Amino acid sequence: MSKANYTVEDFVLDPEFRDWIFKNNPEARAYWESFLQKHPEKIKEIELARKILIHLPHEKKQISETVKNDLWEGISQKIEEETVEQSDTKVVNLDSWSAIKQYEQEQLKKSRIAWKRKAVAILILIATAGFFLTKTIQLEETEIVSPIAEMEVHQAPPGVKSTITLEDGSKVFLNSGSKISYAKGFTDSLRLLQLEGEAFFEVAHDKSKPFVVQTGTITTTALGTSFNISSFPEESVSISLMTGVVLVKNGDVEETLMPGEGIIASIQDSGWKKERFDVEQVLSWMNKTLIFKNTPFERASLKLENWFGVDIVFENLVPRDLMVSGKFKDESLENILKGLSYSSRFEYELQGKQVYIHFKP
Amino acid sequence: MNAQLQISEEELTYWTLLKEGEQSGLRFFYEKYVDDLFSFGMGIAKCEHQVKDAIQEVFLDLWKYRSKINSSVLIKAYLYKCLANKLFKLAKVDKKNKSIHSDYMEDWELLVESSESKLINIQIESHLKEKLVKAIESLPDRQKAVINCLFFEDFSYEETSQIMNINLRSTYTLAWKAVGSLKKYLS
Incomplete structure (x- = not known):
């Protein structure tokens, strides 16, 4: 249909017409202005169409936070009930046929689980083998390759987060103030990266080339998995596995992680502990959320400096043992400072990239 | 206009989590879209309880069928479609039974926002x-x-x-x- 025959309805329903009215972008403007010139008889229709568009009321019905939370609780509860039901449904057999069928199914399930176990075991084996392989190759390569290899460096300055897709298709989500570097094109036998700071890795599957992340003396080896590593200066290194299997190694100590498991390595000594982690908290940075849970004030202020790319200056001593807690989703620095200033009793002043904090006596 | 509808890296990450059977993945999409879904649903159904129940069902379905849904599906459009389906079905049943639903206005406020x-x-x-x-x-x-x-x-x-x-x-x-x-x- 030619636009010369447009009715009011057609104008209102034409996305390009709406672009002109609402966005007024240059191409749309040029197009519709020349249209007006050619078809002055359409001015009345266009006027009415515009009137309808700009006065269109949008009724937004809102629900309160409590209702929203209750609703979620309902969903979450039902999911859990169903998982429990699935795992312990008791079957009463009505006749011999159903009894045979039931045992047949159970047998099938068992063999499936066994198969899965075997698969995981094999994966670990491969990962371990891959690791030792890489270790030997690494030694050789550092002598030969490193002087000429071109290094690729990606950096997210404080206040900025970034996403990088590597040559092999793996994805790296870099948190603020973090950096990865690797030899261009990787090497023939492995994908080796150095990380400073925090990143989430989604590793593209490639059994022949283990994916190795180095953070200080700790290496994390994976084949095709997703995991988060946080390794900021003067903070313990923490590695959290979402999917797949990884092998973490520091000197002679090594640990295999399964999904949901994490490692926190202390910086004072070479010890580490393995524990289950809170997915929401670990991945909060990707969701633009800052979470403090009884975090020492000085550590929290380092996080803020990194997150927003600012300098925080203490005008007097930070009270000893001052801890902060709170969850801030996509909040401005000003709002976070305001929130913390009540509980931690301080006054603050924002001057460009400088924040001055003065604790009340 | 479609730029904002493209799947973001963030959504992709949580989508992966959801597929792995992590509730936090589902939670992310719930938090992100529940407000819009509620407003959209109320445009169809009027009765708050119907809309709330339907939203619960939509997310339970998403959980149940997570492994069968293709990753390339636009999650927002998918959620809207499921909700619209459920509510239009309910509306048909309502008409048949000629039952009258009272309008519960307790929990939501009306906000008229014009474009x-x-x-x-x-x-x-x-x-x-x-x-x-x-x-x-x-x-x-x-x-x-x-x-x-x-x-x-x-x-x-x-x-x-x-x-x-x-x-x-x-x-x-x-x-x-x-x-x-x-x-x-x-x-």
Whole structure:
């Protein structure tokens, strides 16, 4: 249909017409202005169409936070009930046929689980083998390759987060103030990266080339998995596995992680502990959320400096043992400072990239 | 207009988590879309309890069928489609039973936002807006839903037709009829 025959309805329903009215972008403007010139008889229709568009009321019905939370609780509860039901449904057999069928199914399930176990075991084996392989190759390569290899460096300055897709298709989500570097094109036998700071890795599957992340003396080896590593200066290194299997190694100590498991390595000594982690908290940075849970004030202020790319200056001593807690989703620095200033009793002043904090006596 | 509908890296990450069976993945999509879904649902059903139940079912379905849903599916459009399906089905049953649902107004507030809030320097005539509020209220449910999708959720005609489960031609016809009635109220 030619636009010369447009009715009011057609104008209102034409996305390009709406672009002109609402966005007024240059191409749309040029197009519709020349249209007006050619078809002055359409001015009345266009006027009415515009009137309808700009006065269109949008009724937004809102629900309160409590209702929203209750609703979620309902969903979450039902999911859990169903998982429990699935795992312990008791079957009463009505006749011999159903009894045979039931045992047949159970047998099938068992063999499936066994198969899965075997698969995981094999994966670990491969990962371990891959690791030792890489270790030997690494030694050789550092002598030969490193002087000429071109290094690729990606950096997210404080206040900025970034996403990088590597040559092999793996994805790296870099948190603020973090950096990865690797030899261009990787090497023939492995994908080796150095990380400073925090990143989430989604590793593209490639059994022949283990994916190795180095953070200080700790290496994390994976084949095709997703995991988060946080390794900021003067903070313990923490590695959290979402999917797949990884092998973490520091000197002679090594640990295999399964999904949901994490490692926190202390910086004072070479010890580490393995524990289950809170997915929401670990991945909060990707969701633009800052979470403090009884975090020492000085550590929290380092996080803020990194997150927003600012300098925080203490005008007097930070009270000893001052801890902060709170969850801030996509909040401005000003709002976070305001929130913390009540509980931690301080006054603050924002001057460009400088924040001055003065604790009340 | 479609740029904002493209799947973000963040969504992809949580989508992966959801597929792995992590509740936090589901939670992410719930938090992100529950407000819009509720508002959209209330445009169709009026009864808050129906909408809330339907939203619960939509997310339980998403959980149940997570492994069968293709990753390339636009999650927002998918959620809208499921919700619209459930509510239109309910509306049919309601008509059959001729049952009258009372309107519970307890938990939500009405907020009239006009599309002009996106604009600067446009003279708004409030009496025209009032007229259009009435005009929209009097539209049949399906017409209202199409208008919501096209004008306020920025879905394309293709996406809207999928959400409404009708073909492209009928989507356009519904929208055309709706705008026709709005026009009558203004002239």
